[in-house]
Amino acid sequence: MHDARMAVVLLSGGMDSAVAAAEARAQGFAVNALSLRYGQRHRAELEAAVKVAESVDAARHVMLDLDLRAFGGSALTADLPLPTHRSPGEIGSGVPATYVPARNTIFLSCALAWAESLGAYDLFIGVNALDYSGYPDCRPEFIEAFERLANVATRSGTEGGHFTVHAPLLRLTKRDIVQRGLALGVDFGMTRTCYDLSSAGLACGVCDACLLRLEGFRAAGQADPAPYRSRS
Amino acid sequence: MHDARMAVVLLSGGMDSAVAAAEARAQGFAVNALSLRYGQRHRAELEAAVKVAESVDAARHVMLDLDLRAFGGSALTADLPLPTHRSPGEIGSGVPATYVPARNTIFLSCALAWAESLGAYDLFIGVNALDYSGYPDCRPEFIEAFERLANVATRSGTEGGHFTVHAPLLRLTKRDIVQRGLALGVDFGMTRTCYDLSSAGLACGVCDACLLRLEGFRAAGQADPAPYRSRS
Numbered sequence: 360m361h362d363a364r365m366a367v368v369l370l371s372g373g374m375d376s377a378v379a380a381a382e383a384r385a386q387g388f389a390v391n392a393l394s395l396r397y398g399q400r401h402r403a404e405l406e407a408a409v410k411v412a413e414s415v416d417a418a419r420h421v422m423l424d425l426d427l428r429a430f431g432g433s434a435l436t437a438d439l440p441l442p443t444h445r446s447p448g449e450i451g452s453g454v455p456a457t458y459v460p461a462r463n464t465i466f467l468s469c470a471l472a473w474a475e476s477l478g479a480y481d482l483f484i485g486v487n488a489l490d491y492s493g494y495p496d497c498r499p500e501f502i503e504a505f506e507r508l509a510n511v512a513t514r515s516g517t518e519g520g521h522f523t524v525h526a527p528l529l530r531l532t533k534r535d536i537v538q539r540g541l542a543l544g545v546d547f548g549m550t551r552t553c554y555d556l557s558s559a560g561l562a563c564g565v566c567d568a569c570l571l572r573l574e575g576f577r578a579a580g581q582a583d584p585a586p587y588r589s590r591s
Numbered sequence: 592m593h594d595a596r597m598a599v600v601l602l603s604g605g606m607d608s609a610v611a612a613a614e615a616r617a618q619g620f621a622v623n624a625l626s627l628r629y630g631q632r633h634r635a636e637l638e639a640a641v642k643v644a645e646s647v648d649a650a651r652h653v654m655l656d657l658d659l660r661a662f663g664g665s666a667l668t669a670d671l672p673l674p675t676h677r678s679p680g681e682i683g684s685g686v687p688a689t690y691v692p693a694r695n696t697i698f699l700s701c702a703l704a705w706a707e708s709l710g711a712y713d714l715f716i717g718v719n720a721l722d723y724s725g726y727p728d729c730r731p732e733f734i735e736a737f738e739r740l741a742n743v744a745t746r747s748g749t750e751g752g753h754f755t756v757h758a759p760l761l762r763l764t765k766r767d768i769v770q771r772g773l774a775l776g777v778d779f780g781m782t783r784t785c786y787d788l789s790s791a792g793l794a795c796g797v798c799d800a801c802l803l804r805l806e807g808f809r810a811a812g813q814a815d816p817a818p819y820r821s822r823s
Binding site: 423458496505517 | 653657696727741
């Protein structure tokens with residue numbers, strides 16, 4: 360144990376959670392990284408999560424198994440076709456097929472359980488409401504409702520402590536996220552965002568997640584250092 | 592698929608969730624039973640859950656693995672001593688050592704995920720605030736906060752549907768629960784409540800859960816049909 364306040368940081372291996380983890384560290388928290396193996400297609404993300412955890416000197420990294428395929432209902436966990444679009448502007452505003460029912464509710468619940476066991480009161484999640492507003496559990500209303508729940512659901516919350524759900528990327532554009540990450544020293548080359556990663560960890564460059572990521576780097580005037588299948 | 596409205600019912604194998612499942616069925620819901628293997632000491636409860644699911648003609652029964660021992664912090668999942676008391680009146684009002692951090696938050700989150708995948712809007716949980724008020728996630732405030740969260744966290748909730756968290760036992764005493772269960776035809780002989788069940792499914796008769804259960808049957812003027820190690 361050391362003197363820093365502890366935070367539980369949800370880490371997917373993608374660029375957003377890497378920036379959230381770097382924010383937690385920059386704010387002086389000792390990072391306790393939590394990743395879930397929930398049956399996602401893009402498991403190479405979890406290998407990226409291990410590298411990201413190391414890069415922020417995580418005190419601990421728990422990899423939790425919870426197979427959401429038992430419930431079905433998402434292109435990210437079932438054998439449904441992934442949506443494809445030609446540009447970020449085409450992606451639209453509905454809830455995408457890659458929405459995993461209640462995923463962030465489950466992830467934050469697990470983070471809360473661990474935080475309470477550790478004696479931590481700060482949860483970090485890399486959700487972002489602006490660039491891809493289709494996910495209901497990436498909105499400010501969701502974060503507020505979860506924080507409220509956390510403080511009535513737990514011993515720590517009812518005995519005088521106060522849980523805070525930090526979503527430092529909530530109102531940033533992808534361009535802002537790239538710039539903020541670079542300012543914090545995030546090595547985006549170790550992160551993986553693609554919905555259809557190859558087993559070697561190469562991104563497809565054409566799924567919605569890749570389109571948004573590449574557009575963020577383009578808008579920031581930066582090259583994406585992550586490896587792509589369709590680019591050198 | 593059939594005509595009945597679908598509900599997701601959290602089923603532990605204990606007496607409370609058995610009565611909650613019977614309530615769901617009595618209200619005309621098709622029961623989709625959800626049990627979690629979370630590393631609990633009392634795994635024989637899950638065998639009881641299978642029987643309870645069958646007794647309410649469950650449409651489906653999902654057994655989900657989520658090992659909360661990764662987080663530590665509870666006598667129910669770690670090798671901490673179980674509390675013992677001589678009578679229900681001795682149990683006191685603090686949060687007991689058997690509290691599992693954020694357990695019901697995680698369980699309801701999983702139930703919500705499955706409900707959304709199924710197109711169901713009704714969740715049932717057998718929490719009870721009266722007889723054993725030490726668990727923060729068994730209180731009305733918790734149920735209300737979760738219901739509110741469910742309706743901002745999901746596609747179904749934000750697109751005009753409304754999730755309801757039913758906690759039909761919330762304000763019942765253990766005596767009321769026994770009486771209500773018997774009126775609904777619950778066979779309590781198949782349920783298991785003990786924190787320290789033997790591998791053969793025999794209850795200890797002395798842990799807090801057994802004390803409260805036995806007191807409930809005594810107050811209702813009924814014999815508990817479940818098998819105990821220390822009784823014939």
